[in-house]
Amino acid sequence: DVKVTQSSRYLVKRTGEKVFLECVQDMDHENMFWYRQDPGLGLRLIYFSYDVKMKEKGDIPEGYSVSREKKERFSLILESASTNQTSMYLCASSLRIGRGYTFGSGTRLTVV
Amino acid sequence: EDKVVQSPLSLVVHEGDTVTLNCSYEVTNFRSLLWYKQEKKAPTFLFMLTSSGIEKKSGRLSSILDKKELFSILNITATQTGDSAIYLCASALGGGGADGLTFGKGTHLIIQP
Numbered sequence: 610d611v612k613v614t615q616s617s618r619y620l621v622k623r624t625g626e627k628v629f630l631e632c633v634q635d636m637d638h639e640n641m642f643w644y645r646q647d648p649g650l651g652l653r654l655i656y657f658s659y660d661v662k663m664k665e666k667g668d669i670p671e672g673y674s675v676s677r678e679k680k681e682r683f684s685l686i687l688e689s690a691s692t693n694q695t696s697m698y699l700c701a702s703s704l705r706i707g708r709g710y711t712f713g714s715g716t717r718l719t720v721v
Numbered sequence: 722e723d724k725v726v727q728s729p730l731s732l733v734v735h736e737g738d739t740v741t742l743n744c745s746y747e748v749t750n751f752r753s754l755l756w757y758k759q760e761k762k763a764p765t766f767l768f769m770l771t772s773s774g775i776e777k778k779s780g781r782l783s784s785i786l787d788k789k790e791l792f793s794i795l796n797i798t799a800t801q802t803g804d805s806a807i808y809l810c811a812s813a814l815g816g817g818g819a820d821g822l823t824f825g826k827g828t829h830l831i832i833q834p
């Protein structure tokens with residue numbers, strides 16, 4: 610079974626801090642994604658990557674950046690954390706577009 | 722703008738009931754429709770549907786896609802308390818690149834004993 614691992618389950622950061630969320634998958638998947646999930650808004654795509662060093666903006670990229678230096682690792686970066694970025698962040702990977710995605714277990718980020 | 726709409730947003734039924742969850746979509750370059758179950762942290766994959774009219778089954782769960790009317794349903798028969806979860810529907814796009822999934826807001830299903 611493919612495994613997607615997010616490095617932290619819970620994080621508490623201060624406003625203005627630079628925050629790194631790490632995601633690693635172990636099945637050589639080409640595509641990786643970062644979503645955030647908020648009550649009443651569902652899952653929204655922040656960024657995705659379909660190859661090393663390639664990245665594309667999703668629906669809500671403002672305030673975020675990403676890094677994919679190695680195929681197995683996709684990092685989400687909050688350049689200057691704000692309280693409205695308090696959310697559950699989910700990383701996912703897939704072998705091909707349109708196939709079932711595998712999600713990590715999520716990182717609950719609180720910005721105070 | 723691509724859109725996936727699920728209904729109802731929440732549903733409370735008794736154990737043993739049958740439920741039908743709905744998902745309609747308006748997307749360009751539609752490729753497939755996926756159903757996920759989210760109990761705690763992360764969604765787990767249930768079904769992927771690409772062809773109209775072909776039912777997919779897994780135990781008490783089944784799903785079907787209607788590409789003409791642009792909707793899908795997820796059926797759960799003989800519900801159990803363990804079926805309580807948020808059920809997410811998502812459309813996957815074709816074309817170049819990964820593109821991600823467009824999710825609906827989910828249906829929160831509660832099964833009462």
